Each structure stands twice: as structure tokens, then as C-alpha cells.
Amino acid sequence: MNSMVKGEIITIGNELVSGRTRDINSSYIAGRLTAIGVQVIKITSVGDEYEMVSEAIKKAINRADFIIVTGGLGSTKDDITNEIVAKALNRPLKLNETAMEHIKQKVKEMGIEMNSSLEKMAWMPEGARMLDLKGNACGYSIKDKNVLLYFLPGVPDQMRYLLDKFVIPDILKYTKKLPVIKRRILKLYGINESLIAEALKDIKERKEVSLGFYPVFPEYHIVISAKGEDETKLLSYIDEIEAQIKRRLSNYIFGKDEERxxxxxxxxxxxxxxxxxxxxxxxxxxxxxxxxxxxxxxxxxxxxxxxxxxxxxxxxxxxxxxxxxxxxxxxxxxxxxxxxxxxxxxxxxxxxxxxxxxxxxxxxxxxxxxxxxxxxxxxxxxxxxxxxxxxxxxxxxxxxxxxxxxxxxxxxxxxxxxxxx
Amino acid sequence: MNSMVKGEIITIGNELVSGRTRDINSSYIAGRLTAIGVQVIKITSVGDEYEMVSEAIKKAINRADFIIVTGGLGSTKDDITNEIVAKALNRPLKLNETAMEHIKQKVKEMGIEMNSSLEKMAWMPEGARMLDLKGNACGYSIKDKNVLLYFLPGVPDQMRYLLDKFVIPDILKYTKKLPVIKRRILKLYGINESLIAEALKDIKERKEVSLGFYPVFPEYHIVISAKGEDETKLLSYIDEIEAQIKRRLSNYIFGKDEERxxxxxxxxxxxxxxxxxxxxxxxxxxxxxxxxxxxxxxxxxxxxxxxxxxxxxxxxxxxxxxxxxxxxxxxxxxxxxxxxxxxxxxxxxxxxxxxxxxxxxxxxxxxxxxxxxxxxxxxxxxxxxxxxxxxxxxxxxxxxxxxxxxxxxxxxxxxxxxxxx
Known part of the structure; x- marks a missing residue:
């Protein structure tokens, strides 16, 4: 357990640091990584700007095992992630033939003309490996100094598709041993913070289990997390805690986990x-x-x-x-x-x-x-x-x-x- | 204009890096800072953990003029921002008498007992200046190496209250000259990305004006931003661009700025x-x-x-x-x-x-x-x-x-x- 697998998330876009758009990608990625036992140590958002992106990537490479970068892969002139990554990792931009074929085919399907902006998307840092050859989303991975970097589009639907279908399985494949993480959320309505705090105060916790709660207006969510090696044991610990909480707060608990x-x-x-x-x-x-x-x-x-x-x-x-x-x-x-x-x-x-x-x-x-x-x-x-x-x-x-x-x-x-x- | 005023945002909380809670504070803060002409260069989220928080703060001090930190100021054992800041800035934790008085009074009003967890909130890094002496929200500022750091609670309502009422006016007071920033958003429905890209391609931009667009499902928003010194001029530049866009896309534009x-x-x-x-x-x-x-x-x-x-x-x-x-x-x-x-x-x-x-x-x-x-x-x-x-x-x-x-x-x-x- 001491060799924690670490992940970092970097989201790129002027619209993020100017507050025009709320970054909904990083919490999604963080949740997915946490669920498979990767500890997310940092989330960074920077503008489409060489210095800051480059520094964020270089720093992350020195301490993380996996880095997920979103944004800046499109065809507009603001989309400069490929160039920045190429410079930051000292890898020349090369025309990725697989990507080029893919783009050409998509362009044909959509009945539009090929142009230089679209071609730009196929120029990737040397060593880039396309994640998906079928869908509309363009994303790639690069292995650098034993760190795996994934570059995904900023469009949430495309990002999620690539993350769930390719990145998460990839990480699971490359990682020898991730801790087992289990989590249960109890959802409450009609209760206030201090009543919950009072009720949770003398719950008996084990060292594998942590307990917290937070407001999701107008609900409160109690989160029971357990980390260890034996899934069955962890689940029984969680059941134990859940039963204790239910004895105290059952009148307010309406649901569990994802259920609304x-x-x-x-x-x-x-x-x-x-x-x-x-x-x-x-x-x-x-x-x-x-x-x-x-x-x-x-x-x-x-x-x-x-x-x-x-x-x-x-x-x-x-x-x-x-x-x-x-x-x-x-x-x-x-x-x-x-x-x-x-x-x-x-x-x-x-x-x-x-x-x-x-x-x-x-x-x-x-x-x-x-x-x-x-x-x-x-x-x-x-x-x-x-x-x-x-x-x-x-x-x-x-x-x-x-x-x-x-x-x-x-x-x-x-x-x-x-x-x- | 070359002496850009720079801001950084750091949000602290295990619930953020684990993806349990979506960080809605940073985009709010980023929007507010951008609106007064501060350029946000980076947003960082880290867990309640010494190493990462400390590094984020130290890095930010070296390049930003203003740093806004949220989270970890509460009374629970996870709330360790004060301790980390004290160590990172080499300032001993001291009992802030003003804060202590404030907490005592609040405790009395709420009819609860004073205890050591609540007292903990009043131990702040030396030099901390309380932002508000009346409300429920506890936040403070510290001046370090000509950089102003603001520490705000993670609870969105309290954070927003302190930011809007105290932090923004404070920044405006300390900053001699911020560039004037004007922005207009045109909202479109029923059009696709490539049609917008095509229409915007030959819009005549001035160096003061930048133009971008992004999807907010099911809408597209075109953003015209202008930065300079003369508000009237900037607004006329924006009007000019808006008129050009309208000639091309008026059929799809349904609204402007905040209007839904x-x-x-x-x-x-x-x-x-x-x-x-x-x-x-x-x-x-x-x-x-x-x-x-x-x-x-x-x-x-x-x-x-x-x-x-x-x-x-x-x-x-x-x-x-x-x-x-x-x-x-x-x-x-x-x-x-x-x-x-x-x-x-x-x-x-x-x-x-x-x-x-x-x-x-x-x-x-x-x-x-x-x-x-x-x-x-x-x-x-x-x-x-x-x-x-x-x-x-x-x-x-x-x-x-x-x-x-x-x-x-x-x-x-x-x-x-x-x-x-």
C-alpha cells in the first residue's frame, strides 16, 4: 500500500482560467481515477499558453505515474496542445499517418472538404499512439520516462468516451497493483449539518475506513470510503458503518450511491x-x-x-x-x-x-x-x-x-x- | 499594458481531487478576477495535504500578484490550511484575538458551547488580517513579498460573499492600474461548429479584440473580448465586431451576455x-x-x-x-x-x-x-x-x-x- 499509484490532471483552455466555462472534466476524471485506486494528487487548469502548460506537464512527469491532459486538440488556431507537448517533451511534431487516415475518412463521411486546419490535428508529438480509431474523438497517449500521458479532447462527451473506453482500461493494464477502493454514499434530505455531525461523532471507524459528509443542495451526502486489499472485507466494513449510521439517521436517508x-x-x-x-x-x-x-x-x-x-x-x-x-x-x-x-x-x-x-x-x-x-x-x-x-x-x-x-x-x-x- | 496583473487560484480539499465534489469555486473566482482585469494564469486543486498545498502556494508567490486560496479553514480535523500556510510562509501560528472574539460571539448567538475545534479556527499565521468581522464566514488575507494572499472558506456561499464584498474591492485598491476588460457573449442555437468557424474566419479583428466560441449544449456562445485602456473605444470595437457577426449569423443569435x-x-x-x-x-x-x-x-x-x-x-x-x-x-x-x-x-x-x-x-x-x-x-x-x-x-x-x-x-x-x- 505504500507504493501509491499517483495521477495528475491538467485541463487546458483560456475559457477555463477566465471563468467563462466551468471545468467539468477534471472532477469526472478525478472520480474515475479514484474509483480504480489511483490517488489524484493535483488538478491544474491553465490557459492555451506555452509557459504554463509546459511547466504543468514537466512538473507532473516528475511525481505522477499517470497524467491526463484535456483540451487544445481541436482544429482552431487556439488549439496548441500538440505543439506545446512536442516542445515540452522534446519530441518533434510528426504527421501521424493513422490519425491522418482517420480524419480523412471522417471528413469524407461528413461531406466536408479537407483543409489545413483539419490536417493540423494529425501532427502529433513523436511517439503518440492514437487511442481510438473508430469514433469522432481524437485522443492519444505518450509514454515518457515511465510516465503515461493521455491527451484527450476538452469536449466533455468525447473526453468521457475515450477515458472510460480506452484510458481507464489502459491504466489498469499498466499498473501492477492498485489498492482496492470501495465507497458508499448515503443520501439524506430534510436534515441539517450539525445533526449529521452529532450523529457521526461516535461512529466506530477502522483505519481502513474514512467517513465524511458534504452538502449537495438540498441534500446531504455521507460518504463511507474504504481502502485496502481484500474487497470482501472492505465491503463488510462499509456495511458495518452503514448500519451504525442507519440506526441514527434512517429517518433522513432516502437513497444510496448514484440513485436520485x-x-x-x-x-x-x-x-x-x-x-x-x-x-x-x-x-x-x-x-x-x-x-x-x-x-x-x-x-x-x-x-x-x-x-x-x-x-x-x-x-x-x-x-x-x-x-x-x-x-x-x-x-x-x-x-x-x-x-x-x-x-x-x-x-x-x-x-x-x-x-x-x-x-x-x-x-x-x-x-x-x-x-x-x-x-x-x-x-x-x-x-x-x-x-x-x-x-x-x-x-x-x-x-x-x-x-x-x-x-x-x-x-x-x-x-x-x-x-x- | 505589458505589466499584466496576475492572479492564481488554489482550491484545497480531498473531496476535490477525489472527484467527490465538483469545484465550483474556482470558475466563479476566475470570472470575477477576469472581469476586473486580473489575468488568471493558473488554477490548482490539491488535497488536504502538506506537500502539495505548500508547493502550490510557494510557486504561486513567485509569479502572481494575487493568490486566492479556498478551503480547509473549518473546525474539523481535515481543515489544516492554517497550519500549512504558517509553515509554507515561515510565519508562526498565532491566536488572532479579533477572530477569537468573533467566534466567541457567534457561538453565543447560536447557543452552542465553545470548544477546542472552534478555537482552532482562530489560530492563524502571523500577520493574518480578518476580512469580515460581522458575518458567519471566516476568511483572512496575508501580505507576503508584495503578494497578497486571500484565504477563504470552501463553502460556496460564504466564499462568494467574502470575495465580492471584501477581496475584489481590496484588489482594486491595491492595484494601481488594471487594464479595462470588456466582453460580450452572443448566444446561438440551431447552428453547428463548422458554420460558425466559417462565418468568423474573415472577421476583421483589432489587436485589442479577441474572438472565440464554444459549445454550451445545446447552444453555442461566441465571445468577443477587448482589453485596453479606454472603455468607450473598447465598447465601440466590440460593437463593430458584433455587427460583422450579426451580418453573417443573425438567424441563429437569440440572446446576449447573461440572458437565457x-x-x-x-x-x-x-x-x-x-x-x-x-x-x-x-x-x-x-x-x-x-x-x-x-x-x-x-x-x-x-x-x-x-x-x-x-x-x-x-x-x-x-x-x-x-x-x-x-x-x-x-x-x-x-x-x-x-x-x-x-x-x-x-x-x-x-x-x-x-x-x-x-x-x-x-x-x-x-x-x-x-x-x-x-x-x-x-x-x-x-x-x-x-x-x-x-x-x-x-x-x-x-x-x-x-x-x-x-x-x-x-x-x-x-x-x-x-x-x-
Missing amino acids: MEEVVGRLLTDRSLTLSVAESCTGGLISHRITNVSGSSVYFMGGTVVYSNEAKVRILGVKEETLKSFGAVSAETAKEMAEGVRRCIPSDIGIAVTGIAGPTGGTKEKPVGTVFIGLSAKDKTVTKRYRFFGEREHIKLNSSMMALDWIRRYINGDPFLPGI | MEEVVGRLLTDRSLTLSVAESCTGGLISHRITNVSGSSVYFMGGTVVYSNEAKVRILGVKEETLKSFGAVSAETAKEMAEGVRRCIPSDIGIAVTGIAGPTGGTKEKPVGTVFIGLSAKDKTVTKRYRFFGEREHIKLNSSMMALDWIRRYINGDPFLPGI
Whole structure:
């Protein structure tokens, strides 16, 4: 374990250091490398500029086993990675015949003309080995002083494709022994940081296991990581810790690892053969959007309504004008009629309704911005509760949609809803 | 202009290099520094680990004028930034009385007990100057060898607060002369990379102006940047270039700078006092969600329906069973009846409808995954067109929602819709 395999990530692009574009590649690469046991020791972003790129690469070669570089491989005049790498590694630029053939073929398929900008992409530092000969993405690797360098495009889809399909298997092949790393994420909703910290304080950790948590608005994620040699042992350590955490926080844990709340809800609905319809006001379609992001949701999702205007609430859902007048559109009474109304209008087992004030305007003293009513109607009952959320308009929408989904989850599981105000 | 003011950004945290958390701080900081004329030359992320943090700081001091460091200032045992900085800069850790007072007061307000972990936060490298004495966020600055270093918390909200309120004004105060930087972003939809490259090829640039473009799926953004001393001149240069670009690409440009497509549509609807209702199938609520992300959208957005099931299409929008049977739910005929139906069911000036196959399942030979029909109904006419989008389910949803919003924009402007297939 003492001979840790080290990786570095270098992302190149003026748009990154000027803040115009957020670098989404490096965290993706870091996650993939960590998952196979490579320790990422540094992530560097530099502009399309000789000095800084060159230094970053040279420094990395002296301490890392694997270096992944993204960006600057395209056909525009800003794309100068090949030239910089050639100089930094003291390897002349050479026309890579394989790459040239590949480009010519692509150009033919796309029905465009070959030109010097496109040809430029085939001039690579000597010793470059093309990663993929079939797809659209152009990437290559170079071995230098026992360090493997991978050069990938900056376009996220192309980068991910090459990384997952070629780079990760390549690293696994070249590396004799990587530590086994196992990780489990527990996802929580409706709890605050200090309650989690309190609950985790006296969890018994082993030296192989580390424990942490962080906010992913509006959720909290607890991460249990274990590093060692024996996969079965590590998994049993993780199970042990997970069980301890669940004894303390089970009321807030809605999911695990990659599973999102909308997927949890979709799984529960599918398992119980239940159907759902949705009535949204302040969330404005976000609940339906999240539910339909899940492939196969058409089995349980019957449909939704975004009844933004009072007229739509009355005409589509049959909310009573009287109710709107006496209690207002943002009220428990309206939430109840919306939830019941949507089950009439789009027949389903569960009708969920949200009405509230997303802000920044529209708040009053009695009902300030962030006031949200959730209603759930099913065969056996209709329930409503009042909540208060904080932050920007989009935060309030997101938190409200999360609470609505959590209600469906809790209703199906027979758990009590989170307390309202 | 040759004495460029240089900045570096260092973000610290094991969660960053392991890929567990995406670093959203560095692009924010980079954008802010760039906007005031500081050239960001490097962004580095390293773990909570002495060697790497120390090296990053020492290197940066040798070439940057301002260094912004985030993370590792909290009270947990992983938070070791203060210790590392003290060693790296050869300054002993000292109890900062101002910070200590501040922490004590906060602890009192929150009704919790003072403890050694909290006290740890007040032990700072000698010479540290607290940035803010009022808020919850703890950050400080140190002047070392004519370089100003700022240490900020990793929590994005706290970091942004301190950066905008204290660090940026501080940098502006210490810097005698920053170049003026002006930037304009033109946003395009429905065009491909090579067409943009072709159009920009013979644009006349001045030495003060640089021009670039990049994809922000499903949009392309063209960025015109100008750097110099005279703001008025720079703006006129940018106007000049913008006019040249518009002559070539006006058909695809929908917005400028920070304005999003849903805001452009909202502005047009407001200006013309028009109202909108939405009928969504494959986009699943995303169009309504985007429209209602805009504050004030309740003025023009009457409501939406997510008619996922055939039953919902028939019951809510009055789509004919016959139409569904003869042409299918994904057809021009259904899109037409959805668009007309939603204007009956939620009265409005413009009804927009989308029906398609978001995938990954549900495609056929005649109607493969990504086949999408858009329909628009208004007083004067109903129009439909067929499109084909590619990628993952969420890409197809996003692209379809974009096309629908673009239709509303083009309809109001009297421009032709993008050609279908």
C-alpha cells in the first residue's frame, strides 16, 4: 500500500482560467481515477499558453505515474496542445499517418472538404499512439520516462468516451497493483449539518475506513470510503458503518450511491404498481421534469399540470373559486383541492400538489417568500402541510420539488412526512 | 499594458481531487478576477495535504500578484490550511484575538458551547488580517513579498460573499492600474461548429479584440473580448465586431451576455402583452420549468400540462382518440391537436406543444429515438414541424425544450422557424 499509484490532471483552455466555462472534466476524471485506486494528487487548469502548460506537464512527469491532459486538440488556431507537448517533451511534431487516415475518412463521411486546419490535428508529438480509431474523438497517449500521458479532447462527451473506453482500461493494464477502493454514499434530505455531525461523532471507524459528509443542495451526502486489499472485507466494513449510521439517521436517508430521489420514487411506484399525477404551481413543472428524467417513467407517471394562474387551477383541476378567494392560492385548502383535483383530471393512485411563493416577489407578512404547501391525495386520505424554504427562486423551486418527491416516497413506505410549520 | 496583473487560484480539499465534489469555486473566482482585469494564469486543486498545498502556494508567490486560496479553514480535523500556510510562509501560528472574539460571539448567538475545534479556527499565521468581522464566514488575507494572499472558506456561499464584498474591492485598491476588460457573449442555437468557424474566419479583428466560441449544449456562445485602456473605444470595437457577426449569423443569435432563452422569450411576451400555455409530452415539464425559472413569469405564463399518457392527452387537451390511433402520439397531427387543445384548456395567445421520443427505449424504424414534433397554435395559424435530436434522454429533452422556446421567440419576431426534417 505504500507504493501509491499517483495521477495528475491538467485541463487546458483560456475559457477555463477566465471563468467563462466551468471545468467539468477534471472532477469526472478525478472520480474515475479514484474509483480504480489511483490517488489524484493535483488538478491544474491553465490557459492555451506555452509557459504554463509546459511547466504543468514537466512538473507532473516528475511525481505522477499517470497524467491526463484535456483540451487544445481541436482544429482552431487556439488549439496548441500538440505543439506545446512536442516542445515540452522534446519530441518533434510528426504527421501521424493513422490519425491522418482517420480524419480523412471522417471528413469524407461528413461531406466536408479537407483543409489545413483539419490536417493540423494529425501532427502529433513523436511517439503518440492514437487511442481510438473508430469514433469522432481524437485522443492519444505518450509514454515518457515511465510516465503515461493521455491527451484527450476538452469536449466533455468525447473526453468521457475515450477515458472510460480506452484510458481507464489502459491504466489498469499498466499498473501492477492498485489498492482496492470501495465507497458508499448515503443520501439524506430534510436534515441539517450539525445533526449529521452529532450523529457521526461516535461512529466506530477502522483505519481502513474514512467517513465524511458534504452538502449537495438540498441534500446531504455521507460518504463511507474504504481502502485496502481484500474487497470482501472492505465491503463488510462499509456495511458495518452503514448500519451504525442507519440506526441514527434512517429517518433522513432516502437513497444510496448514484440513485436520485426521482429514481427512488420511480422504483417504489413500479414495485407497488402505483400511478402518479402531479399538480404544480410554484415548482412550475420541475417535479414532472424530474420524474420524467427517469427512463421508463411513462409506466407510472400519468401526467402533470402546471396551474400557474388561478384560472388554470379552477378550469383544469376544479379548485373552487370560493377557496381561492377565502384562503388564497397559497394555502392548505388550495393544496388539498389541487391534489384531489389532479387525481380526477388525470386518474391515478397518488396525486401530489405543490403551491407556494418562489419569490423574489409575492411574499406577505403572513406568507413570506418560501412559504410552500404540499398536498397528497390517495384513495385513503388527503394530507397537507405547510413548509418554509429559503434562498433564491430556483433554490425554493428545487427544495419544494424535493419535498414533494420525499412525500411520495414516505407515503409509499408508510413513514411519517417531515414535520411542517 | 505589458505589466499584466496576475492572479492564481488554489482550491484545497480531498473531496476535490477525489472527484467527490465538483469545484465550483474556482470558475466563479476566475470570472470575477477576469472581469476586473486580473489575468488568471493558473488554477490548482490539491488535497488536504502538506506537500502539495505548500508547493502550490510557494510557486504561486513567485509569479502572481494575487493568490486566492479556498478551503480547509473549518473546525474539523481535515481543515489544516492554517497550519500549512504558517509553515509554507515561515510565519508562526498565532491566536488572532479579533477572530477569537468573533467566534466567541457567534457561538453565543447560536447557543452552542465553545470548544477546542472552534478555537482552532482562530489560530492563524502571523500577520493574518480578518476580512469580515460581522458575518458567519471566516476568511483572512496575508501580505507576503508584495503578494497578497486571500484565504477563504470552501463553502460556496460564504466564499462568494467574502470575495465580492471584501477581496475584489481590496484588489482594486491595491492595484494601481488594471487594464479595462470588456466582453460580450452572443448566444446561438440551431447552428453547428463548422458554420460558425466559417462565418468568423474573415472577421476583421483589432489587436485589442479577441474572438472565440464554444459549445454550451445545446447552444453555442461566441465571445468577443477587448482589453485596453479606454472603455468607450473598447465598447465601440466590440460593437463593430458584433455587427460583422450579426451580418453573417443573425438567424441563429437569440440572446446576449447573461440572458437565457427563457428570459428572451419572457421579455418578448411581456413587451407584446402576449400570454402562453404549454403542452408537453416528451419534455415532461422542462419547458414549463424553464419558463417559470424567470421571476415575473406569472404575468405571461398561464399554465402547462404534461400529458405523458394518451389518456391525459385526450382528457385534458381533447386530442382525438382517432388521431392517436391513426397517426400515433408522436406525430404532426397530435402535436397540432395538443397545441390547439392547450389554448382551449388554458386560454392564451400562444399554445406550444411538444411530442416525441426521448428514449432510450420507444424508438421505431420510422420514428427513431430523438424524433420530436413541435406544434404552435395562435389566433392566426397552427404550425407543426418534425425534428430529430441526438444523445441521452436528458439531452433530447433539453434540445426539444430549447427548440420549443426558440419557436415562440421566432413566432413573435416574425422569423421563420428552423427547418425541420
